[in-house]
Amino acid sequence: AAEWGYSPTNGPDVWARLFPQAGGARQSPVDICTSIASSDSNLEMKKLTFAYESQSDLRILNTGHGWKVEAPQSGSRLEGGPLGEDIYQLEQFHCHWGETSAEGSEHTVDGRAYAGELHLVHWNTTKYQSFAEAAQHPDGLAVLGVFFDVGNESNDEIEKIVSTLSEIKFKGQFTDIPDVIDPTTFLPSGLGYWTYLGSLTTPPCNECVIWIVYKEPITVTEEQLVQFRCLSACSGEAEEFIVKNYRPPQPLGNRALRECNA
Numbered sequence: 097a098a099e100w101g102y103s104p105t106n107g108p109d110v111w112a113r114l115f116p117q118a119g120g121a122r123q124s125p126v127d128i129c130t131s132i133a134s135s136d137s138n139l140e141m142k143k144l145t146f147a148y149e150s151q152s153d154l155r156i157l158n159t160g161h162g163w164k165v166e167a168p169q170s171g172s173r174l175e176g177g178p179l180g181e182d183i184y185q186l187e188q189f190h191c192h193w194g195e196t197s198a199e200g201s202e203h204t205v206d207g208r209a210y211a212g213e214l215h216l217v218h219w220n221t222t223k224y225q226s227f228a229e230a231a232q233h234p235d236g237l238a239v240l241g242v243f244f245d246v247g248n249e250s251n252d253e254i255e256k257i258v259s260t261l262s263e264i265k266f267k268g269q270f271t272d273i274p275d276v277i278d279p280t281t282f283l284p285s286g287l288g289y290w291t292y293l294g295s296l297t298t299p300p301c302n303e304c305v306i307w308i309v310y311k312e313p314i315t316v317t318e319e320q321l322v323q324f325r326c327l328s329a330c331s332g333e334a335e336e337f338i339v340k341n342y343r344p345p346q347p348l349g350n351r352a353l354r355e356c357n358a
C-alpha cells in the first residue's frame with residue numbers, strides 16, 4: 097500500500113482514503129478553544145497521578161515519520177483525572193515538529209501552534225492484555241501531550257535524545273540511549289491540562305485515545321529542533337529529511353473539552 101506521510105500526495109488530507117477512521121468524528125489533534133473548556137470540578141477530585149521509573153538503555157528508533165523511544169514500563173502508572181478507575185502503563189514516547197519553529201505542534205491553543213509536541217503514550221492495563229488490543233477500544237490509550245516552546249536553555253532530557261540522532265539518521269535504524277531517562281522530567285512544572293476523547297494522530301487514526309494536553313509548555317532550543325529535522329524519512333542514501341510530521345487540527349464536533357487546573 098502507498099506509504100502515508102506528510103506530503104501533499106500522501107499527507108493528512110488524503111489519509112481518509114486509505115484509513116477510513118481518519119475521517120471519523122473523534123479525531124485528533126484539535127484546536128483547544130480555551131473559552132469553551134469547561135473546568136470540571138470532579139477532575140480536580142480524582143487528581144491525575146503518574147509514577148515512572150528511570151530507565152537506561154531505552155531503544156530509540158527512526159520510524160521514517162520521526163523518532164520513537166520504546167519505553168514499555170511495567171512499573172509505570174498513570175491514573176486518576178479523566179482515566180476513571182483504570183491504570184495506564186507507559187509504552188513509548190515520540191514527538192512532532194515542523195519546518196520552522198512557528199509550527200510543529202499537533203494540538204493548537206486558540207489557533208496558536210507551538211514549535212513541537214511530545215507524546216507520552218500509555219495503554220489501559222486494567223482492561224486489556226496488550227497495547228495492540230487496547231488500541232482497538234475507545235478507552236484503550238491515554239496520551240500525555242507536552243508543548244515545546246523555543247528558548248535559550250536546552251532541555252537536558254531532550255538532549256539525551258538529540259545526542260543519539262546521528263546514529264539513527266535513516267528509517268529503520270535504532271540504537272540504545274546510554275543515559276538514564278526519567279519521563280517525569282519531560283513534564284512541565286505546572287500540571288494544569290485539557291482533556292478530551294480523540295484518536296491516534298497518525299494512520300490508522302484509531303479512535304482509542306483519552307488525550308491529556310498540558311497547558312504549560314517545556315522549553316527546547318532551536319538547535320535541538322534543527323537536529324530533529326536532520327532525520328531522514330528514507331532507509332537508503334536518498335535524503336528526504338523529516339522536516340514536518342504534524343497533523344493539523346481536526347473538528348472537535350460536539351465533544352466535551354474539559355480542563356483541570358492542578
Ligand SMILES: NS(=O)(=O)c1ccc(C(=O)NCc2c(F)c(F)c(F)c(F)c2F)cc1
Nearest residue numbers: 215217227228231239295296297298300302
Ligand atoms: N501521535 S499519537 O497519537 O500519540 C500515536 C501514538 C501511537 C501510535 C501507534 O502506536 N501506532 C502504531 C499502532 C497502531 F496504530 C495500532 F492501531 C496498533 F494496534 C498498534 F499496536 C500500533 F503499534 C500512533 C500515534
Ligand SMILES: [Zn+2]
Nearest residue numbers: 190192215297
Ligand atoms: Zn504523536
